[in-house]
Amino acid sequence: MERITITIDADLLAFVDRLSAAKGYGSRSEAIRDMVREAAQAEAAASPEAPCVATLSYVYDHETRDLARRLTNQQHDHHDLSVATLHVHLDRHECLEVSVLRGPSGNVRAFADGVISQRGVRHGHLHLLPEPDAPEHSHAHSHPHDHEH
Known part of the structure; x- marks a missing residue:
């Protein structure tokens, strides 16, 4: 230091x-x-090619015409970036989604912009971090790998 x-x-x-x-x-x-x-x-993480991990959180009105379908299509169109998504019903009309994303930062930003700019999405925020410089799926710990990647 x-x-x-x-x-x-x-x-x-x-x-x-x-x-x-x-x-x-x-x-x-x-x-x-x-x-x-x-x-x-x-x-x-500024370079569009830089690998990153990110969380995209957004609140939307699920009753906005066709919004749920458009958001689902966006997720499917960019399945290669998606790690996991959490969906929470806040009340009768609003939902919160938090997506964990991984990929080139330019692609992640473009996906986030496409989601946040949808009519009916009220609030959105992308938190982007550079991916650690580690070999893919390298672990410093041991656990059984019963899952596929």
């Missing part, structure tokens, strides 16, 4: 202190490391 000294204006330092307190960081250094780490992850 390296030690650095930075000069920061009072308003930014106050923000770091508020963030540290709100999120329970033990020090300013931990808060700043997380901010820099988040920026590094965003940069690593």
Whole structure:
């Protein structure tokens, strides 16, 4: 670990202190490391070819004409990106879906944009992370593989 000294204006330092307190960081250094780490992850996933893992969460009105069918078709058209999807009924009209995605970040972003921009989708957010530099399906632990990939 390296030690650095930075000069920061009072308003930014106050923000770091508020963030540290709100999120329970033990020090300013931990808060700043997380901010820099988040920026590094965003940069690593910026290239459209960069492999990534992501969650796409969105709320939609299931009574919007033809929306459920359009969303299902989008999922099927991009089955190669989909790892899993969770569907939750929030009330009589609104549903929440959370999809775990994996693939080239450009394809994942395009899929997310296509879902979020559908008429009837009220809120949507894509959280994208660079895929770890590990050989495919390499495990540091042992467990029986009774499933297919």
